[in-house]
Amino acid sequence: MSNRSTPSQRVALITGASRGLGRVLAGFVAKQGYALILSSRGVTELRAAADELAPLAPVSAIPGDVTDEGHRRRLLEAAERWGRLDVLVNNASELGDSPLPPLNKASQQTFRRVLDVNTIAPLALVQEALPLLIRSHGLVVNISSDAAIGGYPGWGLYGASKAALDLVSKTLAAELREDGVSVVSVDPGDMRTKMHQDAYAGQDISDRPLPDVTLPFWAWLLSQDPMKVSGMRYQAQAPLWEVPP
Amino acid sequence: MKRAELTFERPENLFARDPPETRGQGRDDVRLLVTDSEGHRHANFEDLPQFLRAGDLLVVNESSAIPASLAAESRLGSILLNLSTRFRSDLWVAEPRWSSGKPGPLPFEPGEELRIGSATVRLVVPYPGIPRLWFALGDRSFDPLFEERGEPIHYGYTDAWPMETYQTLFSRVPGSAEMPSAARPITPRIREGLEGAGVRIAPILLHTGVSSLEIESETVEAQAMYPEPFRVSQETSDAVNRTHANGGRVIAVGTTVVRALESAWTPDGLHARNGFTRLFVHPDREIHSVDGLLTGFHDPVTSHLAMLTAFLGLDGVRSAYAEAVRHGYMWHEFGDSHLVLPSPATS
Numbered sequence: 014m015s016n017r018s019t020p021s022q023r024v025a026l027i028t029g030a031s032r033g034l035g036r037v038l039a040g041f042v043a044k045q046g047y048a049l050i051l052s053s054r055g056v057t058e059l060r061a062a063a064d065e066l067a068p069l070a071p072v073s074a075i076p077g078d079v080t081d082e083g084h085r086r087r088l089l090e091a092a093e094r095w096g097r098l099d100v101l102v103n104n105a106s107e108l109g110d111s112p113l114p115p116l117n118k119a120s121q122q123t124f125r126r127v128l129d130v131n132t133i134a135p136l137a138l139v140q141e142a143l144p145l146l147i148r149s150h151g152l153v154v155n156i157s158s159d160a161a162i163g164g165y166p167g168w169g170l171y172g173a174s175k176a177a178l179d180l181v182s183k184t185l186a187a188e189l190r191e192d193g194v195s196v197v198s199v200d201p202g203d204m205r206t207k208m209h210q211d212a213y214a215g216q217d218i219s220d221r222p223l224p225d226v227t228l229p230f231w232a233w234l235l236s237q238d239p240m241k242v243s244g245m246r247y248q249a250q251a252p253l254w255e256v257p258p
Numbered sequence: 259m260k261r262a263e264l265t266f267e268r269p270e271n272l273f274a275r276d277p278p279e280t281r282g283q284g285r286d287d288v289r290l291l292v293t294d295s296e297g298h299r300h301a302n303f304e305d306l307p308q309f310l311r312a313g314d315l316l317v318v319n320e321s322s323a324i325p326a327s328l329a330a331e332s333r334l335g336s337i338l339l340n341l342s343t344r345f346r347s348d349l350w351v352a353e354p355r356w357s358s359g360k361p362g363p364l365p366f367e368p369g370e371e372l373r374i375g376s377a378t379v380r381l382v383v384p385y386p387g388i389p390r391l392w393f394a395l396g397d398r399s400f401d402p403l404f405e406e407r408g409e410p411i412h413y414g415y416t417d418a419w420p421m422e423t424y425q426t427l428f429s430r431v432p433g434s435a436e437m438p439s440a441a442r443p444i445t446p447r448i449r450e451g452l453e454g455a456g457v458r459i460a461p462i463l464l465h466t467g468v469s470s471l472e473i474e475s476e477t478v479e480a481q482a483m484y485p486e487p488f489r490v491s492q493e494t495s496d497a498v499n500r501t502h503a504n505g506g507r508v509i510a511v512g513t514t515v516v517r518a519l520e521s522a523w524t525p526d527g528l529h530a531r532n533g534f535t536r537l538f539v540h541p542d543r544e545i546h547s548v549d550g551l552l553t554g555f556h557d558p559v560t561s562h563l564a565m566l567t568a569f570l571g572l573d574g575v576r577s578a579y580a581e582a583v584r585h586g587y588m589w590h591e592f593g594d595s596h597l598v599l600p601s602p603a604t605s
Contacts, residue, residue: 044369044382045349045395069369225386229351229485232393233534236346253521254485255533 022071024095024149026050026088028079028138029105031058033206034156037224038102041231043070050091052105054078071095079105079134089142098145100235103135103178104156106171111211113167124170131174136181139196146194152239153196155182157246161200168212179246186244195239201227202250226250259478259541263572264559266579272586273415274593277423277442286445291587293570293578294599300585303443303595304451306552312456313506315497316552319438319514320461322429325408325421326436327358328400330372330379334364339372339379340411342391342435342467343486347399351391351484353468354381359414363390374403387482391468411436411468415590424591433465433487439591440512440553460497462518464488464535472557478540478564485534488518495528498547502527507549507599513539513562519547541567550599555582555589569598 025042029035031053039062043049048071053059056076063074073091077084092098107130109123135155139146146153160172161179182198189196203209205221230249234242241256278287292299292309301309310316326341338358343351354364354372363384372379378397385391396403412418424437427444444452452459465487473481498508498519510516521535522528523546538561539545545568556562567575578596587594 041383044380222386225383228383228386228393229536232345232349233485236349252483252537253531253533253535255531258530258532 022046022048023099024048024050024092024097025100025102026092026098027102027104028052031055031062033208034201034204034224034227035104036062038231039066041228048095050088052077052079052088079138080129085138085141089145092145097149098142098151099149100152100154101138101142101146102154103138106131106156106208108208108211109170112214113212115166116169119170127170127174132177132181135178139185147192150193155198157198157200159200183244190243195243197242198246200248202248230254261473261476261478261559264473264478264563266558266576268583268589272583272589274588274590275416277419277592284445286443286448288443289587289594290597291578291582291594292597298578298581304448306448307451307455307457309597310455310457310509313501313504314457315501315506315508316452316457316459316511317494317508317515317519318428318441318459318461318511319464320428320430321434321438321463321465322432323410323424323434323437324432325404325410327409327411328374328403328407330374332372333370337364339394340435340468341400343484344433347401348396350394350400351385352394353391358412361390375407377403385484388484391484416592428461431463435468436466437591438466438512438514443595460494462488462490462494462515464514464518466514473559473561473564479542481561483536483538485536488521488535489532490518490522490528490530492530495522495530499527508547509550509552510548511552513553513565516548516551516565520545523547539565539568541572543568545569552595552597554591554593555587555596566598569600
């Protein structure tokens with residue numbers, strides 16, 4: 014599904030866009046006039062998300078796995094057709110096995126898959142999108158987690174992959190500064206999403222807020238001069254969003 | 259703390275409806291209730307310097323109010339759109355109201371459009387947890403709309419006065435939806451008195467949104483807070499740290515100053531900071547950066563009143579407000595002042 018964007022229209026690419034945080038964020042930026050490129054493994058869910066957003070914004074919905082180079086190429090071809098990429102949100106994430114095993118029982122194969130999706134694929138997308146990002150003075154948003162710093166039992170694989178992603182973000186921010194490309198890392202905080210439910214299999218997570226609790230943060234972040242916030246790690250539900258001196 | 263604990267009775271004749279200068283009085287011609295660990299004292303605002311000491315630091319908000327209330331046409335007819343917090347020139351959090359005296363929430367759908375003159379404003383989505391507020395996206399910057407069509411935000415108990423009524427001696431940077439009103443009675447004469455008493459003054463910047471939030475959640479701490487842009491400079495954070503190091507007291511002039519200073523606080527003292535804060539200073543939160551508060555009298559069940567309990571405890575607030583009602587102190591932005599000093603007021 015694809016329709017026309019105007020040359021002045023900003024373009025956002027969001028992975029993991031068919032549900033949870035990615036879907037809420039896609040809807041919010043669509044309502045603010047962005048054209049959207051949406052990626053997700055769930056074909057049916059992605060189609061439903063695209064149909065819902067189509068009246069609001071030009072949408073290009075491309076099903077696939079972010080670890081697949083061909084899928085990433087199709088995403089960036091869509092951005093090339095629109096001639097720009099203003100915001101790249103690496104949101105697609107792999108939790109690992111559910112329920113979450115402790116590290117001494119964790120599968121090495123699962124760890125490889127978790128690192129592939131959560132750390133290597135986001136970097137690959139940035140590498141491959143770099144010409145577009147440079148041309149658009151784009152902002153890369155890598156979705157992190159408090160598990161990246163928490164050391165929470167059970168969250169070791171996922172947390173390690175997000176900690177690595179945080180360092181990828183910070184390093185990219187330093188390396189790409191002179192190209193005018195900005196990179197931030199965002200911990201959205203606990204939310205009532207499928208991933209959170211998988212992490213707490215069988216438990217009641219209804220006390221967690223829905224992902225739209227993060228909308229004020231996205232409104233704020235996307236209103237900043239990206240270069241001024243590049244290199245920062247934000248917590249979307251924290252009481253303070255700081256612009257460094 | 260339960261929401262219901264922040265209720266109190268206060269007769270409507272204690273709403274200050276007009277500024278004292280419209281009655282031929284000075285801005286500083288208001289009363290001052292002083293609450294400290296020894297109880298309450300009744301004074302006039304001009305007595306403020308005698309409750310402070312050489313070496314104390316008053317911190318003021320240098321944000322100035324803008325005419326943020328805009329008449330708009332909508333599917334529901336003519337309404338008011340009170341802009342609250344600027345995210346970008348064309349994106350604000352705003353409160354649609356039926357009128358100045360009649361609040362919402364109004365039954366809009368996400369994506370609905372309003373007309374303000376020739377401009378179109380889209381109500382994007384409601385603010386999560388605060389249904390009366392919306393993200394409002396203009397098809398252009400709101401800045402010229404204010405300049406051409408804006409009125410000061412005001413509520414049912416008072417008229418809209420000329421814009422200068424809403425500025426204080428320290429107003430310098432436009433951006434507040436509502437006047438940071440605690441400094442309103444500080445006239446040049448009062449400032450000279452303070453400086454003469456060895457009290458210094460330092461600024462922060464925090465652009466206030468629409469009125470102190472009425473707490474809607476069952477417990478006070480669960481209330482969603484909207485963010486406000488703020489800045490604490492290196493000079494002011496140094497002044498606060500120096501004041502504390504020298505045994506002086508830091509007195510916030512207004513709840514906005516408490517929010518800004520607490521947002522710049524770290525266990526190593528204050529640091530220069532710039533960003534958005536939605537820090538909620540509530541009863542269970544220890545206050546680190548501020549030793550006292552000069553403020554007005556706040557409505558029941560509001561976030562500002564919750565902040566006051568962080569200084570005085572619930573019993574202290576109840577006692578102070580009972581005293582204020584008994585002695586006819588006046589509420590709201592044109593009313594009387596309240597100096598809160600958890601430690602004894604005078605040396």
